[in-house]
Amino acid sequence: MTTKAFFAQCSLPFWVEVASYLERRYGWEIQxxxxxxxxxxxxxxxxxNTVFHMHALAKRSIPPKQIKDVRPAPLDxxxxxxxxxxxPIFLKMLDRLNFDGSFSYQKRLFAYHSQVSYWKAVxxxxxxxxxxxxxxxxxxxxxxxxALCSILRISTIMFEQTAIPGLVFPVSSFEKGSEEIRAAYxxxxxxxxxxxxxxxxxxxxxxxxxxLRKDYSExxxxxxxxxxxxxDSRRSRSxxxxxxxxxVKEVGRAILIGFTGARESxxxxxxxxxxxxxxxxxxxxxxxxxxxxxxxxxxxxxLQCEPERRAFPSGGVFGHQYLMxxxxxxxxxxxxxxxxxxxxxxxxxxxxxxxxxxxxxYDYIASRDGVSLVPLSVNSFQLIDGAKAVxxxxxxxGWEAVNxxxxxxxxxxxxxxxxxxxxxxxxxxxxxxxxxxxxxxxHVDRYKILLYAKVxxxxxxxxxxxxxxxxxxxxxxxxxxxxxxxxxxxxxxxSRPVKTKLAG
Numbered sequence: 423m424t425t426k427a428f429f430a431q432c433s434l435p436f437w438v439e440v441a442s443y444l445e446r447r448y449g450w451e452i453q454x455x456x457x458x459x460x461x462x463x464x465x466x467x468x469x470x471n472t473v474f475h476m477h478a479l480a481k482r483s484i485p486p487k488q489i490k491d492v493r494p495a496p497l498d499x500x501x502x503x504x505x506x507x508x509x510p511i512f513l514k515m516l517d518r519l520n521f522d523g524s525f526s527y528q529k530r531l532f533a534y535h536s537q538v539s540y541w542k543a544v545x546x547x548x549x550x551x552x553x554x555x556x557x558x559x560x561x562x563x564x565x566x567x568x569a570l571c572s573i574l575r576i577s578t579i580m581f582e583q584t585a586i587p588g589l590v591f592p593v594s595s596f597e598k599g600s601e602e603i604r605a606a607y608x609x610x611x612x613x614x615x616x617x618x619x620x621x622x623x624x625x626x627x628x629x630x631x632x633x634l635r636k637d638y639s640e641x642x643x644x645x646x647x648x649x650x651x652x653x654d655s656r657r658s659r660s661x662x663x664x665x666x667x668x669x670v671k672e673v674g675r676a677i678l679i680g681f682t683g684a685r686e687s688x689x690x691x692x693x694x695x696x697x698x699x700x701x702x703x704x705x706x707x708x709x710x711x712x713x714x715x716x717x718x719x720x721x722x723x724x725l726q727c728e729p730e731r732r733a734f735p736s737g738g739v740f741g742h743q744y745l746m747x748x749x750x751x752x753x754x755x756x757x758x759x760x761x762x763x764x765x766x767x768x769x770x771x772x773x774x775x776x777x778x779x780x781x782x783x784y785d786y787i788a789s790r791d792g793v794s795l796v797p798l799s800v801n802s803f804q805l806i807d808g809a810k811a812v813x814x815x816x817x818x819x820g821w822e823a824v825n826x827x828x829x830x831x832x833x834x835x836x837x838x839x840x841x842x843x844x845x846x847x848x849x850x851x852x853x854x855x856x857x858x859x860x861x862x863x864x865h866v867d868r869y870k871i872l873l874y875a876k877v878x879x880x881x882x883x884x885x886x887x888x889x890x891x892x893x894x895x896x897x898x899x900x901x902x903x904x905x906x907x908x909x910x911x912x913x914x915x916x917s918r919p920v921k922t923k924l925a926g
Contacts, residue, residue: 425450425914428553430564432457433477434889435464436903437556442468443907453548456480456564480563481519483536485544492547494539501542501573508569509534511735514742515562517778518729522692537566545570552914555580556887558596560731577917579910581887582837585818586627586875588896589882590906592913596736596835604840606877614873621872627879631872634825638801641822699776704769704798706781710788711797714805720759721831722809723747724802724819727765728778737815737834738848744786746833750813751790753854755861761805762787763796765817811860813847820844827866831856842870883909 425448429441432455444450455465456475465474475486485492502509513530541563558580559565571578572595581590582600593600623631633640725743726733734741750760768775788795796805802819803826806812812823813831820830824843831847832839839846843866845856885905886896897905 425552426453426548426550427451428454428456428548428550428567430456430553430559430567431556431561432461432465434556434892435461436892436899436906438464438468439903440907440910441472441554443903444911445469447907448911453550454544477561477563481561483533483540483563485540489544489547492540492543494536495542495546497535497539497542501538504573505538505569508565511741512537512562512565512569514734515560515565515729518774519562520777521689521696521774533562534566537563538570541567541570545574545576550576552577552579554578554910557581557583558731558735560735565735577914579913581883581906581909583887583891584837584878584882585821586630586878586882587891587894588626588884588886589878590885590887591837591878591882592909594913594917597738599835599837599839600881603877603881606881607840607874610873610877611870614869618869621869621876623872623875624879627875631825631875634822638803641803696774696776697771700769700773703775703779703781707764707769707784707795708797710784711795714761714794714796714800714808716808718759719755719757719810720761720808721750721754721811721813722802722805722823723750723760723762723813724805724817725762725764725768726815726817727767727773729774732816733778736836740815740833740848743815744783746813746815747787747790747793749850749853750831750857751793753850753857754792755857758792758810758861760790760793760813761796761809762793763800763802763805764798766798766802811845811856824866824871827868829856829860829864829866838874841874842867885909 425444427441427444427450429437429452432438432441438455438457438461441450441452441455445452452469452472454473454475455461455469456477457465458477462474462476465472473486473488479486483494512534513527516525516530516533519525545567553567553571553576555564555568555578559568568578570576578594579592580594580596581592582596583590591600591603635641723746726737726741728734728741728743733743737743740746747760747762754760767773768779784795787793802822806819806823806826806828809823809828811829811831812819813833814820814836815834816832816836818836820832820836821838821841823830824838824841829843829845831845831853833847838844845852845859847853847856883905884897885902886892886894887906892899892902896902
């Protein structure tokens with residue numbers, strides 16, 4: 423029986439080739455591909471019978487030319503109630519599109535209803551068996567598609583990328599994670615009670631784990647190292663002014679184009695404004711910081727970048743990160759403090775802090791009893807090593823912490839959630855229990871960390887799913903296409919659900 427599939431997030435060429443691989447090798451019917459303008463020619467070449475939908479149109483619920491006759495589906499209480507937990511997450515995701523500050527709640531709500539209406543109609547027309555994403559959906563339109571699939575019980579597949587270079591694994595839901603890895607880890611932990619055999623890891627994994635236990639410069643995640651080295655153009659005053667001049671020229675060029683360039687000139691103008699807003703936010707944050715006293719017991723709270731998928735959707739409700747801080751502050755052991763530090767990337771040129779952070783956000787954190795904002799000059803490893811625990815919504819800092827012997831409290835969803843030393847604290851009871859155990863002297867077992875790394879080596883796919891890893895050339899291009907394609911096919915065959923009729 424032919425498997426009918428949608429492929430979302432085809433902004434990278436290899437993802438189109440993965441879809442083509444599944445069509446050629448396994449006879450899949452690739453019905454629908456969502457990608458950018460640069461990928462359209464590749465889709466026409468490799469998947470000539472597939473509907474291609476550009477990101478720019480998908481964001482605005484505008485159908486592609488092949489199905490321009492599609493009529494938005496009616497919405498009612500049943501469908502909107504079924505999706506109610508997803509609505510606030512979608513609305514917050516749209517921060518990334520709020521380049522001029524005018525994307526109001528009412529406009530976002532209209533965008534949400536338009537997206538639900540459009541994708542419900544598309545799913546009802548094509549009736550796909552599976553929708554495949556690269557990472558967990560986080561651009562807005564793809565998240566609505568994912569949410570609707572959960573109601574219709576259409577299979578979804580996406581990949582989590584571990585911090586161990588070159589290791590990724592498929593999941594059906596970023597909220598649930600990998601049951602295969604979870605079960606394998608439970609088994610090796612059970613066996614480890616009887617005998618502690620020597621754990622043999624690959625040279626690359628061993629070098630990576632050793633680096634995590636050294637200083638910050640060596641333990642910096644490879645994707646973050648690449649961004650800081652290659653993507654941050656504001657390293658000096660001259661570089662900053664140069665980037666402003668480039669944007670000014672773009673504004674002028676767009677204006678000369680005339681009316682059709684008005685939208686682009688507007689974006690370029692607000693990109694310039696955004697650079698100055700980021701500077702103001704950085705200075706304001708720094709003005710509220712206090713020096714760290716390592717002599718006091720404390721929990722290091724590492725903020726996540728926004729707008730970014732590690733905040734929404736991977737942070738869940740705690741993507742509103744002040745909620746995590748508030749919950750921790752209310753239940754801190756007597757005499758303990760919270761040291762809260764902004765992410766190293768938040769004010770960099772490749773982020774848009776001004777679209778998600780506000781002065782009020784920092785004011786609220788700084789006003790909490792027992793809570794201090796930490797200067798950007800203090801690196802994360804320093805804060806990890808002196809802490810009783812590390813708290814994060816989904817960041818790699820939790821994984822770094824347990825590898826340095828410090829327990830971590832995870833408030834959202836992350837690939838390492840099942841590892842030794844990780845306390846999943848997505849409710850008040852779990853938070854109180856974790857703080858109690860940590861205060862009583864909970865110790866992270868290094869051997870169990872290495873066991874988890876071994877399970878990842880055994881169960882993960884060797885490959886990459888993002889453009890940064892692609893540039894690092896972890897494995898050859900075609901091998902990556904083949905590995906990811908085989909992983910999708912195997913995962914789908916082992917986890918397909920029974921479809922039901924969509925409510926409404």
